[in-house]
Amino acid sequence: MSDTMTGPVAATVPHAPGLPSALRLGWARARVETLMFFREKDSAIFVFAFPIVLLVIFGSIFAGQVEGTGISVSQVYVAGLLGAGVMTAFQGLAIGIAMDRDDGTLKRLAGTPLPRSAYFLGKAGQVLVSSVVQAAVLLAIGFTLYDLPAPEGAGGWLTFGWVALLGVTGSALLGVAASSLPRSGKSASVVVTLPFVVLQFISGVFVPISQLPDWLVRVASFFPLKWMCQGFRSVFLGEAGAALEVTGSYELDRVALVLAAWVTGGLVLCLATFRWKGRHDG
Amino acid sequence: MTQTAVRVRGLTKRYGEVRAVRGIDLSIHPGEVYAILGPNGAGKSTTVEILEGYRRRDGGEVSVLGTDPGRPTRRWRSRLGIVLQTASDAAELTVRETVRHFAAYYPDPRDPDEVLAQVGLAGKAGSRVRRLSGGQRRRVDVALGIIGRPEILFLDEPTTGFDPEARRRFWALVRSLAGDGTTIVLTTHYLDEVEALADRVSVIAAGRVVAEGPPGTLGGRAAAMTEITWTEDGAPRTLATGDPTRTVVELAARFGGEIPGLTVTRPTLEDVYLRLIKGVRDE
Numbered sequence: 201m202s203d204t205m206t207g208p209v210a211a212t213v214p215h216a217p218g219l220p221s222a223l224r225l226g227w228a229r230a231r232v233e234t235l236m237f238f239r240e241k242d243s244a245i246f247v248f249a250f251p252i253v254l255l256v257i258f259g260s261i262f263a264g265q266v267e268g269t270g271i272s273v274s275q276v277y278v279a280g281l282l283g284a285g286v287m288t289a290f291q292g293l294a295i296g297i298a299m300d301r302d303d304g305t306l307k308r309l310a311g312t313p314l315p316r317s318a319y320f321l322g323k324a325g326q327v328l329v330s331s332v333v334q335a336a337v338l339l340a341i342g343f344t345l346y347d348l349p350a351p352e353g354a355g356g357w358l359t360f361g362w363v364a365l366l367g368v369t370g371s372a373l374l375g376v377a378a379s380s381l382p383r384s385g386k387s388a389s390v391v392v393t394l395p396f397v398v399l400q401f402i403s404g405v406f407v408p409i410s411q412l413p414d415w416l417v418r419v420a421s422f423f424p425l426k427w428m429c430q431g432f433r434s435v436f437l438g439e440a441g442a443a444l445e446v447t448g449s450y451e452l453d454r455v456a457l458v459l460a461a462w463v464t465g466g467l468v469l470c471l472a473t474f475r476w477k478g479r480h481d482g
Numbered sequence: 483m484t485q486t487a488v489r490v491r492g493l494t495k496r497y498g499e500v501r502a503v504r505g506i507d508l509s510i511h512p513g514e515v516y517a518i519l520g521p522n523g524a525g526k527s528t529t530v531e532i533l534e535g536y537r538r539r540d541g542g543e544v545s546v547l548g549t550d551p552g553r554p555t556r557r558w559r560s561r562l563g564i565v566l567q568t569a570s571d572a573a574e575l576t577v578r579e580t581v582r583h584f585a586a587y588y589p590d591p592r593d594p595d596e597v598l599a600q601v602g603l604a605g606k607a608g609s610r611v612r613r614l615s616g617g618q619r620r621r622v623d624v625a626l627g628i629i630g631r632p633e634i635l636f637l638d639e640p641t642t643g644f645d646p647e648a649r650r651r652f653w654a655l656v657r658s659l660a661g662d663g664t665t666i667v668l669t670t671h672y673l674d675e676v677e678a679l680a681d682r683v684s685v686i687a688a689g690r691v692v693a694e695g696p697p698g699t700l701g702g703r704a705a706a707m708t709e710i711t712w713t714e715d716g717a718p719r720t721l722a723t724g725d726p727t728r729t730v731v732e733l734a735a736r737f738g739g740e741i742p743g744l745t746v747t748r749p750t751l752e753d754v755y756l757r758l759i760k761g762v763r764d765e
Contacts, residue, residue, distance in 0.1 A: 217589040219556050228586050232575060239574040239610075305571035308626070311534060313560040314587045 222315040229314075229322020234329050247288060248334055251281045252341060258406065259346060266408075269440045275349075276444070278342035279436045280405040283429035285334040286367045287396070289327040293375030294382075294392040296323065302385030306476050324372060331368050342436075351435045359452065363431030366459035370424045373466025380473050404429050410444055417446055424462045431455045486545070487512045487634050487665040488533060493542035495528050502528045504689035505542070512633075515656065515666045517680035517697075519673075521759055525689040527638070530669055534564050534636055547633055560588050563632030563664075565623050565640050573612035577603055580611055581625050588630035601625045602651055616643040624652070634665040641675060653678055673751045685755060687762040701754040713743035 238244050259274035266273060300306050309319055342348030351357045382388035401407060402416045403425035409417060420426040433441055434450035442449055488510035495503040503525040510516045520526040531537040533546050535554035544551055549558045575583070581598060585591035598604050601621040606614065611622060620643050627635060637656070641649045656679055660666055670676060676683050677697050684694040685701070693701045708726040712719055712733060723729045726746055733741045 219560060219589050220586060225587060228583060232579070232583050235579075236574040300571065303571045304566060307536070308564075308566060308571060310536065311559070311562070311564040311566070312584065312587045312630070313556040313589075315556060 219313060222317045222321070225314055225318035226321025226325070229318050230325025230329075233322045233326035237326050237330060244330075247292070247330060248337060251285050251334065251338060254406075255281050255338065255341060266441075266444060269437075269443060271437050271441050271444075272346060274346040275342070275437060276408060276433065276441075277406075278338060278346060278348050279432040280429045282335055282338055282432045283367070283403070283425055284400050284405045285338055286331055286364055286428055287371045287399075287425050288334065289331050289368050290371040290375040290378065291392055291396050292327055292330065293323055293372055294378035295388045297376060297379035298382045298388035298392075299385035301379070301475065301477070302388075310476055320376070323376075327372055327375075328368065331364075335364065348436055349438070352438065356435050359431065360435045363428055363435070363455065363459070366456070366463060367424060367428040367431070370459055370462035370466050373463060373470055374424070377466060377469040377473055380475050399423055399425050402426075408444060410446055421458075424459055427455045427458045431459075485512055486510065487514070487547060488516075488667065489543070489545045490529075490533070491543040493529065493532065493544060494540045495525075495532065495537070496540055502689055503532075503539075506686065506689070506691055508684060508691070510665060510667060512665050513660060513663045514681045515660045515668060515679050517668045517670065517676040517683040518686060519670070519676060519683055519755060520686035524687045524759075526669055526686045529686065530636060530638065530667065533667065534562070535559070560630055561633045563627040563630060563635040565627035565635070565637045567638045567642075574610060576608055576610055577614070577622055577625075578607040580622060581629055584626050585629050590631055591629050592631050594629065597625045597629050600628075600655055602648060617645060617648055620644065621648070621652075624655075628659065632664060634667065635659065637666060637668045637670075639670050640668070641670070641672065649675075673755060677751050685758050687759040690762070692762055693758050697751055700751065701758050703749055703751070703754045706749045706754070708749075709745075709747045711743065711745045711747075712741045718743070 255274070255277055258277045262273035262277075264273060265271060266276065297306075306319075339348070343350065351360050378392060379388070382391040399420070402412060402420040403409070403423065404412070404420070405425070409420075409426065409429075412420075417426075430445065430450055431452065433445075434452055434455075437444070445451070486509050488508060490506055490508040493503055493506040493508075494501070506525070506529055508516075508529075518526055518530065528537065532539045532544060533551055535546075535551035535558075538552055547558065547561055549555070551558075577598065578594060581594040585594050595604070595607070598607050601624050603618065603621050603625065606618060611619065614622065620640070624637075624640060627637070641652055644652060653675070656666060656668075666679075668676070668679060680697055682695060683697050683700055684691050686692070695701075698704060705724070707722040707724060710721045710723060710726060710729055710733075721729060726748075730741070730744070730746065733744075
């Protein structure tokens with residue numbers, strides 16, 4: 201730049217106090233994001249109540265056992281709804297970021313020294329809190345009301361852990377990418393929710409996957425939800441339940457592969473498509 | 483003085499076929515209150531958004547606080563304050579929580595409670611942002627703009643929705659910030675605001691600066707004809723003059739004292755502004 205452009209500036213920089221770290225600000229963002237999430241009482245109650253209501257309804261309608269396995273239908277639903285619960289990270293982020301883009305949050309933050317990573321750390325923190333609470337509530341209901349067996353030993357809990365972790369990470373990244381699809385914050389919940397509900401039906405959350413037509417299973421196999429549900433069934437239904445799977449096995453290696461692919465692919469998709477500005481901001 | 487807070491030379495920006503900015507030059511000094519006026523779509527917002535680091539330019543040189551806003555850094559951002567035109571975010575936080583949270587972004591923030599008092603929101607500190615009136619929300623925007631102790635503050639139509647008292651208080655705040663050495667770049671449609679606050683003003687129309695100077699002399703305003711009206715023989719009389727004082731003295735002599743129905747009107751900033759943008763509007 202030209203020599204006349206000496207700001208009042210350069211001289212003060214060496215003595216200036218340090219900028220707060222991205223990690224600290226990510227923590228601060230996570231705190232306010234979580235605070236805002238729980239203060240938006242209607243939507244917070246909806247997010248937590250929805251899977252519980254479904255579990256209780258389905259558990260009451262199909263009170264019997266899956267023939268020849270000794271597994272109750274409601275146990276199958278707990279495993280499926282856990283998958284759907286983890287994947288609400290997708291829904292929450294896709295809608296939440298679209299709203300942030302629309303209502304000026306992103307633009308305001310972009311004008312501050314907040315690092316972009318801190319914004320995403322904050323979102324991740326909020327989603328993690330709501331996913332953990334949701335999973336805990338579902339498990340508590342499953343254990344107390346539906347005789348859901350606890351995961352078998354350390355191995356069972358380990359599988360539960362990695363399925364949940366890969367699942368929530370992949371779903372969150374997919375959600376960040378999907379947040380660029382809606383034209384406005386208002387349309388976001390429609391644009392995002394409908395495909396999500398469809399995905400739940402074809403991924404074996406509400407309807408046992410072995411009862412779905414082949415082509416639907418093939419479509420569902422592209423997305424992480426089917427594999428998350430499969431992973432959770434392996435943890436909670438045990439060997440007896442494997443017969444209910446399409447291939448007669450839980451295919452945990454493929455579960456890991458597909459979920460890991462979604463984490464990687466989701467990250468690439470986010471980096472390639474993310475918009476800080478709304479479509480009308482130019 | 484070679485130090486400039488903002489230096490722009492030959493700035494251009496186009497959107498597809500539309501040449502929104504067609505070669506703008508600006509020099510804004512540290513500690514100055516500088517107003518940018520112009521009709522909607524004249525390239526004013528585009529220019530300011532380029533200075534704020536929101537938008538990339540197509541051509542020209544730009545420096546804000548010695549840094550090219552096309553390559554913004556966190557350190558540079560921490561020295562800027564931006565009050566945006568519209569935002570409806572963070573509605574579920576309280577006013578104090580919001581301001582405190584934003585303070586954490588900056589290396590050397592102002593005290594949140596002091597800032598709330600400065601913008602007149604001390605009494606609303608515990609209210610959720612969602613419950614505030616439009617004007618009160620605007621003041622939250624202003625608080626977030628100054629919380630980081632900025633060296634340069636961009637105000638985009640800051641007093642829209644303010645009641646007259648809040649507006650006067652806001653003007654006093656801007657003056658005190660400027661008195662502390664903060665450079666202020668103000669865009670507004672209120673010409674009385676420009677007159678009250680700005681040291682210098684530039685008028686942008688059709689992507690160019692069509693006039694620049696202190697509000698009092700903008701566009702030859704100081705030298706422009708003054709209109710004098712009075713009543714004589716029961717009929718209204720009007721005279722445009724370059725020497726209003728002499729004219730009044732002469733009239734007073736003629737009437738031997740009081741001049742019936744006397745008014746002396748210098749052209750307002752609005753008159754000058756409207757004349758300036760009229761010619762270039764359809765270009």
